[in-house]
Amino acid sequence: MKLLVGYTADDRGAEAIELASALVSGTPEAALEIAIVLPATAPFNAVYPGGDHGYSSILSAQVDQWAEQALARVPAGISASGVARSVSSVAEGLIELALEHQADGIVLGGRKRHRAGFFLPGAIANALLHSSPVAVFMSSPPALKTLRNAHGKLTRLTAFVGDRPGAKDVIEQAARIATDCALPLRIATLVLPFDVQDPERDLEAHVQSTRAYLAELTGSMNLDVNIEVVVGRNLDEATAQLSWQPGDLALLGSARLATDRKLFIGPKAQRILGNLSVPMGVIPNPGSNS
Amino acid sequence: MSQDQKQDIQPAAAESGLHDKGLSKGTVGVLGLVVIGISSIAPAYTLTAGLGATVAEVGTSLPAILLAGFLPMLLVALGYRELNNAMPDSGTSFTWATRAFGPMIGWMGGWGLIAATVIVLSNLAAVAVDFFYILLAQLTSHPEIADLTNNLWVNIPTTLVFIAAASYISYRGLNATKAFQYGLVGFQIGVLLLFAIMAFTSDQPFDKTPITLEMFNPAGVESFSAFAAGISLSIFVFWGWDVTLTMNEETTDPKKVPGRGATWTVLLIMALYVAVSLGVLYWAGVGSTGLGAGNPANQESIFAVLSGPVMGPLALLMSLAILSSSAASLQSTMVSPARTLLAMGYYKALPKSFAKISPRFMSPSVATFAAAAAAAGFYVITRLVSENALWDTITALGLMICFYYGLTALACVWYFRGELFASPRNIIFKFLAPLIGGVVLLVMFFATAFESMNPDYGSGSNIRGVGMVFILGVGVLLLGVVLMICMRITQPAFFRAETIKTYKILK
Numbered sequence: 187m188k189l190l191v192g193y194t195a196d197d198r199g200a201e202a203i204e205l206a207s208a209l210v211s212g213t214p215e216a217a218l219e220i221a222i223v224l225p226a227t228a229p230f231n232a233v234y235p236g237g238d239h240g241y242s243s244i245l246s247a248q249v250d251q252w253a254e255q256a257l258a259r260v261p262a263g264i265s266a267s268g269v270a271r272s273v274s275s276v277a278e279g280l281i282e283l284a285l286e287h288q289a290d291g292i293v294l295g296g297r298k299r300h301r302a303g304f305f306l307p308g309a310i311a312n313a314l315l316h317s318s319p320v321a322v323f324m325s326s327p328p329a330l331k332t333l334r335n336a337h338g339k340l341t342r343l344t345a346f347v348g349d350r351p352g353a354k355d356v357i358e359q360a361a362r363i364a365t366d367c368a369l370p371l372r373i374a375t376l377v378l379p380f381d382v383q384d385p386e387r388d389l390e391a392h393v394q395s396t397r398a399y400l401a402e403l404t405g406s407m408n409l410d411v412n413i414e415v416v417v418g419r420n421l422d423e424a425t426a427q428l429s430w431q432p433g434d435l436a437l438l439g440s441a442r443l444a445t446d447r448k449l450f451i452g453p454k455a456q457r458i459l460g461n462l463s464v465p466m467g468v469i470p471n472p473g474s475n476s
Numbered sequence: 477m478s479q480d481q482k483q484d485i486q487p488a489a490a491e492s493g494l495h496d497k498g499l500s501k502g503t504v505g506v507l508g509l510v511v512i513g514i515s516s517i518a519p520a521y522t523l524t525a526g527l528g529a530t531v532a533e534v535g536t537s538l539p540a541i542l543l544a545g546f547l548p549m550l551l552v553a554l555g556y557r558e559l560n561n562a563m564p565d566s567g568t569s570f571t572w573a574t575r576a577f578g579p580m581i582g583w584m585g586g587w588g589l590i591a592a593t594v595i596v597l598s599n600l601a602a603v604a605v606d607f608f609y610i611l612l613a614q615l616t617s618h619p620e621i622a623d624l625t626n627n628l629w630v631n632i633p634t635t636l637v638f639i640a641a642a643s644y645i646s647y648r649g650l651n652a653t654k655a656f657q658y659g660l661v662g663f664q665i666g667v668l669l670l671f672a673i674m675a676f677t678s679d680q681p682f683d684k685t686p687i688t689l690e691m692f693n694p695a696g697v698e699s700f701s702a703f704a705a706g707i708s709l710s711i712f713v714f715w716g717w718d719v720t721l722t723m724n725e726e727t728t729d730p731k732k733v734p735g736r737g738a739t740w741t742v743l744l745i746m747a748l749y750v751a752v753s754l755g756v757l758y759w760a761g762v763g764s765t766g767l768g769a770g771n772p773a774n775q776e777s778i779f780a781v782l783s784g785p786v787m788g789p790l791a792l793l794m795s796l797a798i799l800s801s802s803a804a805s806l807q808s809t810m811v812s813p814a815r816t817l818l819a820m821g822y823y824k825a826l827p828k829s830f831a832k833i834s835p836r837f838m839s840p841s842v843a844t845f846a847a848a849a850a851a852a853g854f855y856v857i858t859r860l861v862s863e864n865a866l867w868d869t870i871t872a873l874g875l876m877i878c879f880y881y882g883l884t885a886l887a888c889v890w891y892f893r894g895e896l897f898a899s900p901r902n903i904i905f906k907f908l909a910p911l912i913g914g915v916v917l918l919v920m921f922f923a924t925a926f927e928s929m930n931p932d933y934g935s936g937s938n939i940r941g942v943g944m945v946f947i948l949g950v951g952v953l954l955l956g957v958v959l960m961i962c963m964r965i966t967q968p969a970f971f972r973a974e975t976i977k978t979y980k981i982l983k
Contacts, residue, residue: 194835194836196835199835224838225649228651229503229512229723230508230511230654230656231652231657231808232512232719232723233811233812234716234808234809234812235593235718235809235812236569236589236812236815237560237568237719237722238568239568239812239815239816239819240568240822241819244818244819244831245838
């Protein structure tokens with residue numbers, strides 16, 4: 187597996203490399219592409235007096251140095267190279283580079299963005315979550331701590347699915363990643379009372395039928411997975427029912443709004459992301475013809 | 477405009493000791509270059525800040541001195557272009573002067589540029605704040621709001637907020653877009669022309685002064701010292717024009733676009749300056765009472781006084797034009813001292829922390845905030861010790877520009893000393909133009925510096941009988957000398973020419 191790391195030369199970038207290394211280590215052809223994105227030259231913002239002041243050459247020397255430090259952070263056994271590019275939008279630049287380098291996903295290190303207990307993706311992550319053609323993996327300092335508790339190794343994947351037809355696509359892709367990484371897969375579904383007409387009477391039956399549906403689906407795909415159906419009065423409460431272990435990684439699918447082979451995070455997934463304190467990934471819509 | 481910079485792990489160090497830089501594709505045409513040039517000049521701001529002080533020196537010869545002031549600017553800019561073509565990667569007085577004359581003079585060249593930009597930043601912020609309150613007063617029809625700017629407890633905090641905001645925007649690396657610059661420049665030109673037209677068609681000019689050809693005669697200036705002061709001020713009003721000559725790879729056709737862009741920019745800006753200055757002379761005269769342009773009370777910021785009587789309710793537009801042009805310049809000029817400080821930190825001429833680049837925003841971090849702090853400090857001190865801070869800073873700025881421009885022009889001659897007479901082209905562009913320009917500017921510098929010791933010089937502010945302009949201008953340069961000696965003692969590597977090589981002779 188090959189991942190593109192959106193690198194900044196600070197703790198966030200270091201965390202992104204840690205997460206990316208955990209994801210690719212042990213997969214065939216494990217490789218990281220460390221991308222440093224520079225702002226585009228803006229001639230209409232002419233620097234006066236004095237023009238460039240040697241800035242671009244100093245910046246490029248600095249970027250070389252950063253790239254060197256970044257590559258030194260990548261554990262042995264993973265092949266890594268660095269690339270730097272000036273672009274007008276960071277998110278667009280990362281997508282462009284990911285496609286060029288045929289990366290399977292983009293990894294970002296997020297800052298601590300918990301607002302009132304909720305994780306909010308930053309501007310760049312947010313843009314990627316609404317347009318990336320490849321999977322996007324993110325972490326935050328507390329989330330990365332859980333990975334470090336597992337000595338930097340992933341121990342389990344948890345894919346969030348609904349009971350709708352889209353579940354099959356997400357499970358397929360999650361299973362592929364799990365196989366690549368040689369990790370056990372857990373399928374989690376959140377059931378809310380208003381999913382059924384009369385919660386008093388139908389809720390338990392609905393939980394049972396969902397579990398049966400997922401068991402049948404994964405059985406038909408020859409997957410050995412652990413299925414968890416949790417109930418809560420709302421998404422926050424339901425998400426809180428799930429137990430997490432060190433080295434967990436959460437995977438979410440795109441909304442059905444997403445165009446083929448593009449990522450577009452839905453409101454539900456965004457809400458779930460906000461409650462997670464483990465590293466997470468969002469996978470694109472596989473497209474109707476795949 | 478994606479700039480591919482696939483990089484090796486090891487920085488590619490060129491033989492010169494400077495690193496390589498990627499190429500960017502050109503997108504700027506002649507019109508775009510004219511817009512960039514005019515936005516760098518920021519005519520609405522330079523006119524309000526510089527016109528009054530210039531009239532004080534040369535009276536009705538204002539148009540003549542504006543035209544004459546362009547000549548040394550042109551000569552120096554031609555030398556700049558040669559240096560820029562020879563060393564496109566360095567692009568600053570600091571590295572150029574270091575390579576030509578060695579570390580000590582190079583250090584002072586960098587300091588001169590930083591000092592000039594820090595002074596202009598404090599002045600830009602002050603003008604922006606003045607017109608911010610004038611605009612508020614005009615919008616709310618409460619004239620007393622405009623007087624708030626005279627209250628130091630209001631003025632200084634507001635100015636500090638403006639400087640802080642501008643430095644934060646620079647640090648975040650937010651860029652003005654093409655549409656924004658076109659709009660801003662078009663608006664400025666429109667409003668200034670409107671002012672000129674309204675001044676000439678006014679029913680009751682304050683002091684109707686007939687326009688004569690004598691106004692265009694530079695020899696009509698009374699004394700050499702007035703001439704020197706006028707020239708160094710008019711250098712200030714053209715400051716920014718040379719950006720059009722140094723833009724090469726950004727243009728669609730580096731052979732034709734810079735030359736044409738520079739020509740059109742200067743023709744346009746001269747027409748604008750002549751129209752506005754004639755308008756001011758025609759409407760207000762140079763009398764020293766009332767609304768006369770010769771009245772010292774009006775000279776700090778000429779449009780703050782004249783736009784209301786001349787333009788009536790439309791004065792609102794003038795306030796908006798000056799506020800937007802000075803605020804935009806405040807932000808874009810902030811980048812300049814930050815980058816020179818960064819370069820000086822990088823080449824170990826200043827403590828290493830100045831070379832820090834923000835990994836998130838890819839902009840100088842320590843250097844940007846140091847530049848902002850210096851501008852803020854300079855403003856507060858000037859405001860507290862001088863009654864006419866704006867006027868004195870503009871005159872000190874003219875002095876500083878003459879210093880670093882003159883030095884850089886001579887650096888051009890010395891840098892190319894091995895090839896000056898290799899071709900007729902070299903004789904003109906590498907020898908005569910920068911030599912004459914540089915000598916003229918340095919003569920202006922010394923003449924003005926000498927004159928400014930007189931306590932009556934400029935606005936008449938002084939400290940213990942020494943003119944304020946001298947204290948600001950020469951004091952800042954001497955501070956630079958002291959700092960340089962400290963640096964030489966604490967980190968001598970740069971001064972041993974270990975970080976930037978000085979050329980012995982270029983063949």
